[in-house]
Amino acid sequence: MATNDSCSQTYISVKPIVLISNYGLEQESECEICGIKYKTKRGLNRHQSIVRKYNIRHEELCVLPLEAVNQFKKDLIYIIGSKLKAHYIQSGRQALSFPCLESLFFEVFKGYIHYFNRKNNSYKCFFHGPDAYAQLASIFNNQNWGRRFFDNDQQTFILLFDTQAEKRNNGKKKSGFPKLTVEWKTKHMKDAKSNQTSAGYMYLNFYILQI
Numbered sequence: 518m519a520t521n522d523s524c525s526q527t528y529i530s531v532k533p534i535v536l537i538s539n540y541g542l543e544q545e546s547e548c549e550i551c552g553i554k555y556k557t558k559r560g561l562n563r564h565q566s567i568v569r570k571y572n573i574r575h576e577e578l579c580v581l582p583l584e585a586v587n588q589f590k591k592d593l594i595y596i597i598g599s600k601l602k603a604h605y606i607q608s609g610r611q612a613l614s615f616p617c618l619e620s621l622f623f624e625v626f627k628g629y630i631h632y633f634n635r636k637n638n639s640y641k642c643f644f645h646g647p648d649a650y651a652q653l654a655s656i657f658n659n660q661n662w663g664r665r666f667f668d669n670d671q672q673t674f675i676l677l678f679d680t681q682a683e684k685r686n687n688g689k690k691k692s693g694f695p696k697l698t699v700e701w702k703t704k705h706m707k708d709a710k711s712n713q714t715s716a717g718y719m720y721l722n723f724y725i726l727q728i
Contacts, residue, residue: 568631593625612721646677702718
């Protein structure tokens, strides 16, 4: 403090306040379902918010009887089971496609739709990880939806999680991990006279093993 005869003044030394921004310090956030990485947690939250909207019924979809939906689930289990063969040479990646109503697809997989393109009218679901088989068992109301048993204690099953692969990759890109992909989209066809027809199709892709 310094003073003189005419007045008394106080001088205060103030150190500048340095604001440290969190920008650039936040770790990347990854979507556990599709594997897309975002620079910030906010980006991931925005992605999840958009995905939730994909699972809200839009007006064009008709409401189907519960009996029809449950029967279609049984049909799906049968179709999947047709690919679960007893022979080792038929293990590996499998693909299925068949006609399907959009409303049926939505009723079965709503809550798990992770991609929707209104322009192309297409949906996608991805199932992988340690809880994926149980999720699908809940959807299909059947614990053996992806498993088929044979004589001599043999069985063929859909692989949705590989512990060793997870350890080897240690958080790296997961696109090569075993998973079940369910896609629905509209197929179009036009003939030489420009007559157009279309149909909804469901596509299933998965990986099977035998033990």
